[in-house]
Amino acid sequence: MRTIPTDAALLNELLESSAPEAVSLESEVTAMFDTYRNPLLRFALSLGLAAADGEEVIQEVFLALFQHLRAGKPKDNLRSWLFQVCHNRALKLRQRRPAPVLVPTATATPEEQAIARQTKERVAAAIRTLPEQERVCLALRAEGLRYREIAGVLGISLGGVAMALERAVGRLREKA
Amino acid sequence: MTHVADHELLMDADGELEGQRAFDVRAHLTACAVCRRRQCEILEALGMAAEEHLEQELPPIDGARTMLQARLRPDRRQRTFAVAALAAAACLLVIQFLPERATGLMPRAELTPGAVREVSTEAMCAVGEDTDRREIPHEVAVEVFRKYGIHDPRPRAFEVDYLIPPDLGGAGDVRNLWPQPYNEGTWNARVKDALEDRLRTMVCAGTVPLDVAQKELAEDWIGAYRKYFGSRDPLPVHVAFVKDRPWE
Known part of the structure; x- marks a missing residue:
């Protein structure tokens, strides 16, 4: 069930093992994208976003990550940081584009229920x-x-x- | 014997309890079959929820990765932004000068976000198209007109339409209804009815998930029409399509 590495050290290893001169920041962000795109997209969908909107939010999250790392900001617990930025951006997008409201089923037929x-x-x-x-x-x-x-x-x-x-x-x- | 609360059973299973309390709960669980069984039940429910969450079908990652890489490269990024800015400006011009007749009255997201019933695809497809459910009570229709600021609607000029139709799980709720010009404009009620029929066929054939169809209708039904009929403009056969009666 727990599919994502929980140890922040693993992330730091991912980032720090890549010597700056050998692997660019772009490659690091792409590697993070490969690890976290699906978990973040599932999270965005759980917030009621359509898949296309979720994808756009994820793009924004990783562009923000690129800026974050380029500015030399902390690399501690980037996984939480990614989910937090994703949460904020998804809520903002959802405000602009409300998701369909789910209403209780009062009209389901017995056949539907079965x-x-x-x-x-x-x-x-x-x-x-x-x-x-x-x-x-x-x-x-x-x-x-x-x-x-x-x-x-x-x-x-x-x-x-x-x-x-x-x-x-x-x-x-x-x-x- | 005082049993352990559910959230602590959960925290114990997830390794979230600390210090003496973690020790106490472990000791209690060793001695208490009731709490052990309850913890198993909690974990079973959480396991099903996690499975449901993790098994969602997602679009392939390749296209998204390529797009991100293009946006990350500074030289390309500048070009992308320039092209995007030009495209946005062009869209704005088109929207500003587009005659209202071409688009008709569109659903407003703040008034009509869409509302759906809790129904499975199998159940929905098993019962066939439900024409009775499409009937909208007069007082509900009047409320919809009022929300859109239409105080004296011309008879037969509008269809009070479902944003997400009942045949695709839409609810008879004012949040799922808006006054759509019946004949007016290119993208009118007749064209949308044709799209709804196509989507229901695809959902019941298993080629489009129900929640995807609902979201596409709620967010951009014209975009969905273009996607599923592969045509930028409504096909002539759909302009004359008649399914639902106009409001009178």
């Missing part, structure tokens, strides 16, 4: 109806972020992350 009983569908549907903070905490946990990193990305407390995950689990177990 077919929707498949576990995967139920889980997917249950996740879609979670409050955003709970859904996003689940997404970031699935991407391998530690609770303190999730707290930093979302600007909430560590306890807030744990409680959001607990509530999400409760709702998933009710609905799925």
